[in-house]
Amino acid sequence: MDNQIDTRSDLMIFGALGDLASRKLFPALYQLERSGLLVRESRVLALARRDIQTEEARSLLMDQLRERVPEAQLDNDVLDRLVSRVQYHRLDFADLNQYRILNEWRDGSDNSLIVYMATPPSLYGVIARNLRDASCCTRKTRVVVEKPIGHDLETSRVINDQLAEVYREDQIFRIDHYLGKETVQNLIALRFANNFFASQWDQNHISHVEITVAESVGIEGRWGYFDKAGQIRDMIQNHLLQLLCLIAMDPPADLSADSIRDEKVKVLKALKPITPDMMETYLVRGQYTAGSSLGQSVPGYLDEEGADRNSVTETFVALKVEIENWRWAGVPFYIRTGKRLPEKLSQIIIHFKPAPHYIFDPDQKHLANNKLIIRLQPDEGMTLQILTKDQGLDKGMRLRRGPLELTFSEAFASDHIPDAYERLLWEVMKGSQYLFVRRDEVEHAWRWVDRLISNWSDHNPYPKRYAAGTWGPVASIALITRDGRSWYEDA
Ligand SMILES: NC(=O)C1=CN([C@@H]2O[C@H](COP(=O)(O)OP(=O)(O)OC[C@H]3O[C@@H](n4cnc5c(N)ncnc54)[C@H](OP(=O)(O)O)[C@@H]3O)[C@@H](O)[C@H]2O)C=CC1
Numbered sequence: 138m139d140n141q142i143d144t145r146s147d148l149m150i151f152g153a154l155g156d157l158a159s160r161k162l163f164p165a166l167y168q169l170e171r172s173g174l175l176v177r178e179s180r181v182l183a184l185a186r187r188d189i190q191t192e193e194a195r196s197l198l199m200d201q202l203r204e205r206v207p208e209a210q211l212d213n214d215v216l217d218r219l220v221s222r223v224q225y226h227r228l229d230f231a232d233l234n235q236y237r238i239l240n241e242w243r244d245g246s247d248n249s250l251i252v253y254m255a256t257p258p259s260l261y262g263v264i265a266r267n268l269r270d271a272s273c274c275t276r277k278t279r280v281v282v283e284k285p286i287g288h289d290l291e292t293s294r295v296i297n298d299q300l301a302e303v304y305r306e307d308q309i310f311r312i313d314h315y316l317g318k319e320t321v322q323n324l325i326a327l328r329f330a331n332n333f334f335a336s337q338w339d340q341n342h343i344s345h346v347e348i349t350v351a352e353s354v355g356i357e358g359r360w361g362y363f364d365k366a367g368q369i370r371d372m373i374q375n376h377l378l379q380l381l382c383l384i385a386m387d388p389p390a391d392l393s394a395d396s397i398r399d400e401k402v403k404v405l406k407a408l409k410p411i412t413p414d415m416m417e418t419y420l421v422r423g424q425y426t427a428g429s430s431l432g433q434s435v436p437g438y439l440d441e442e443g444a445d446r447n448s449v450t451e452t453f454v455a456l457k458v459e460i461e462n463w464r465w466a467g468v469p470f471y472i473r474t475g476k477r478l479p480e481k482l483s484q485i486i487i488h489f490k491p492a493p494h495y496i497f498d499p500d501q502k503h504l505a506n507n508k509l510i511i512r513l514q515p516d517e518g519m520t521l522q523i524l525t526k527d528q529g530l531d532k533g534m535r536l537r538r539g540p541l542e543l544t545f546s547e548a549f550a551s552d553h554i555p556d557a558y559e560r561l562l563w564e565v566m567k568g569s570q571y572l573f574v575r576r577d578e579v580e581h582a583w584r585w586v587d588r589l590i591s592n593w594s595d596h597n598p599y600p601k602r603y604a605a606g607t608w609g610p611v612a613s614i615a616l617i618t619r620d621g622r623s624w625y626e627d628a
């Protein structure tokens with residue numbers, strides 16, 4: 138079906154020499170070129186303010202790609218084909234007078250215009266307005282913007298209003314790169330293509346859900362940005378709430394962008410506010426101190442380059458989240474995410490309730506609940522833990538927990554699981570918005586997060602300490618053990 142969609146694109150990348158463009162966007166374009174998805178007519182205009190010519194920009198790009206693309210996938214023909222599509226122009230994004238050049242590049246092209254704003258969000262409004270005033274937008278232009286959309290509800294509205302002055306909602310593609318990850322998308326297939334799971338997916342059958350997004354890295358030289366955001370704005374407001382929505386939403390009527398987004402919004406609206414009296418038991422914030430990460434000694438957050446030693450910004454958050462609707466009443470979602478944890482690991486664990494009446498060895502009762510482990514990264518796949526009889530004459534009816542295992546790289550042999558940005562760029566080229574975030578989703582997520590931040594700031598702004606290389610503050614273990622449960626550590 139994809140073959141019938143016109144994907145001829147003129148892609149303008151604002152901020153083409155920045156970190157995101159070099160680490161994510163151009164490698165993703167390389168993979169699209171490699172897999173033959175970039176049609177012959179598609180072109181790329183790289184825009185930044187460095188005073189260089191196209192030839193120098195192309196050579197920079199070649200060097201970056203040689204560094205970023207896995208060696209086994211590097212192919213000089215593909216590199217040549219990609220860079221030959223790229224033109225570079227120096228542009229001060231704030232200066233309307235310089236935008237003339239963009240129309241010259243377009244030169245009446247029939248390709249869809251995609252404007253990718255790989256710039257600080259403070260420039261989104263200016264760029265949108267300048268593009269309009271330079272008559273460089275059509276009703277078919279698609280504009281891609283990165284997170285964070287604002288710092289809170291109010292500032293996100295300002296950015297969204299600025300974009301809405303120029304573009305309709307169906308032209309705006311707000312990236313949450315977690316939605317482009319293969320296994321995250323698979324949540325939709327898992328839940329709605331398998332009646333076995335669909336019929337068990339509620340408070341009658343599930344006792345609780347865990348979502349862990351752990352990173353071993355620290356803040357990677359981004360102290361200036363990160364310290365203003367903290368883990369709640371950087372990860373919870375977007376990626377973790379999106380994961381939670383995909384797990385918790387009701388079945389959409391179809392796979393259209395709005396059907397899926399309508400269901401996600403209903404979940405966001407049903408999130409129970411975490412009020413001041415709940416702070417002690419529903420929230421743990423942490424900040425890492427010096428420790429060791431993957432065998433190396435690493436400094437604490439307050440000793441990172443550029444740090445303000447009085448910062449109370451959190452690098453770890455654990456939360457107990459409740460969803461106030463029929464499907465999820467009484468089913469807590471325990472979510473945690475942090476920097477400088479022992480490993481990079483994102484996983485979701487669905488804990489099913491035990492059978493209503495237990496007839497086996499009382500000593501084994503603790504085994505008697507099924508778990509579905511969904512591994513988002515690394516080693517993408519799923520494991521369903523089921524109970525069987527232990528084999529052997531001497532075992533009687535002793536139970537044994539065993540895995541039903543699906544590892545994607547083994548099941549679907551391929552040298553390459555597409556990176557999130559590869560998929561997302563491809564979806565923009567197709568004009569499909571189902572993996573992008575709608576304005577009301579962003580705003581409902583902010584509303585819930587703003588309230589949480591305001592409540593903790595009044596209650597106790599100081600994060601608890603944890604040593605780099607550990608699973609966060611001890612209090613995050615208490616957050617779940619208090620309910621007679623524990624984090625699933627069997628990674
Ligand atoms: N980097 C990442 O991994 C991620 C980034 N993001 C988001 O992506 C966006 C881009 O981030 P990132 O690439 O890290 O940022 P960078 O600062 O590395 O890149 C921004 C680019 O914009 C250019 N630029 C800024 N202002 C102007 C201007 N007035 N005129 C012309 N060029 C200008 C910069 O040029 P110059 O170099 O000359 O300053 C640079 O090329 C941000 O919104 C960020 O929040 C989101 C998720 C992850």
Ligand SMILES: O=C1O[C@H](COP(=O)(O)O)[C@@H](O)[C@H](O)[C@H]1O
Nearest residue numbers: 284314352354371372376483514
């Ligand atoms: O958006 C962000 O995500 C990354 C983590 O992404 P992943 O794909 O590597 O899991 C995070 O490190 C960064 O702080 C945040 O801005």
